[in-house]
Amino acid sequence: MLETWFTLNLPTREAVALQRQRFFPEGMEGSFNRLKRLSLLSGIHGDELEGLYVCYRLASFLKENPRAIRGVIDIYPSLNPLGVNMTRRFVPFFEVDLNRMFPGDSFGSLPEKMAHATVHAVSGSSIAVDLHASNIFLKEIPQVRIDEGNASKLLPLAKLLNVDFVWVYPSVTVLRSTLAHTLNAIGVRTLVVEMGVGLRVTPIFGDQLVSGLIHLMAHEGFLSLDSPPEVREPIVSINEQVYFINAGCSGLFIPGADHGGRIGKEEVIGQIVSPFTGEGLETLRSPADGLLFTLRAYPIVFEGSLVARVCALEG
């Protein structure tokens, strides 16, 4: 069932409907309040498209298996439709990051109204999954990010999602104006998934996550399946184990290691070179034995640009 949950009235008086696809058990229309609800959210940043593929794959699965559905499953493919249409990360015209506008304001600017309407639409869900695709600069392996303040209630859920990595980061770095922080604060257990790279779809990552979502839904009683997909055990990290590797100079970054693979201490992550002089400017090495879970995808770097993240692993 396609539902409109917010309408953007544009200066030309055209209306853009923000829509969700609602799946529910057969014969239960009108009884949604008696069912628990899961919300799958995507496209809050218009340049992150991996989530749209996941929405497509999951909607397709649910359409093919209507009798397995035991709860309400809402799919929101595009929370920032103007941004998705324009391949812009932010809300066009306003040039603000929608994921820094929460909890929003029904009397505020359009992005604040969109944020407020999103919270209103999703509240009441018992679980939400907020799908992100990094940005155009960095490629991420499928991972869940959790702030340590919510780790006890979210970590067991994150382990069901078939991701490779769960990053638990300290509460001091939590951005309080995000959708996930707002939803967790009102009792919606919300997982933030990061995977792939901006402006692209990586089907192998998307398919991996769809298996995890189906597994999670079966485990939490949203689906009844004879044999839900098996899931992998993720590496779980606390922040002290995560190293950030930034460019020391500007130039062209040439990766020298495999994204998502193990890397040894002092092994080469990549090199920054000068197309003008033909010289190597900087060789970036791993500060620890670990997992190279973030790697630069966009080759141009400025001094300070993030090039990689490594999660240190013992043994």
Place this chain on the structure above:
Amino acid sequence: MVREILVQMTSPAGYPIRVVGFRFGEGRPKVAIVGGLRGDEVHQSYVVARLCAFLRREAERNHGMIQGEILLVPLVNTFGFNVGYRFWPPDATDIDRMFPGFRFGETTQILAHSLFEKLKDADFGVHVTSLDPRQEHMALTTMYRSGLGNIEAGSHFGTHFLYVKDPKPFDTGSLLYNWQVWDVCALGLVGGKPSDIQQDLALEQTTAILRFLSKVGVLKLRVPERFSPVLLEEADLLLIRNGHPGLFLPLKAPGCGVFEGETLGWVRDTLTGEPLEELQSPALGTVFFRYARPAIFEEEVAFGVATR
């Protein structure tokens, strides 16, 4: 006047990106004046540039005029300015949310760190800026409530209003906020709108800075008096919203005095041109700001009217 390169980095395309400062005099008090942290704050940058031209000319013929040090930084986001973009172009970060910066961080954190190292030992810090890129303001002085001890210094500009703001969480990365944390007397000078130079307003603001410099004792110059500022808070502003989206056609400019019921502007249908809505002032007051673009969404804040 000494021209200094305050920050320099090499771009991937090979050319340097620089933040340039102009230093006048030496000693104390030291005043740092910064514009153009955003690439579209052209008017704000121009205010500091005109001040630079004035000081250079006057200092040449009046050697005892400057009694202390003035550091002018007309434009920080030169990269954004050159390509017509408000933020740092490669990653869309706002330099005015990056202070005090981080030496080992991302590009704009490094830039903010390098710049702040040159600015944090000032006695007075003046940031010439815009409050909202979609609004056009009258000339006013701003400060954070936590810096209320600086009201006297804030009144030295002689603007009509001294606007006291409560910092929001994202303000903690601003230059003004961090100056204050470093015990610099930090004041903002707001006026105009981005991407547009308003000559008369710019000269009014440049003169306001000269008045300030004279009153804090760094400039020996007689500057005509203007207002004794009215202290204004957010609660003193009446916000006028439009009901309909369409074309916004303002009648009243920032700084105008208005009566209750006076027409402030209109919204017309974008395609048919028919009037959809007349926007009126709900009270006797002064137009503090107005929406600054021709296309308007529904329920935007079209005008702010100060009632004090």
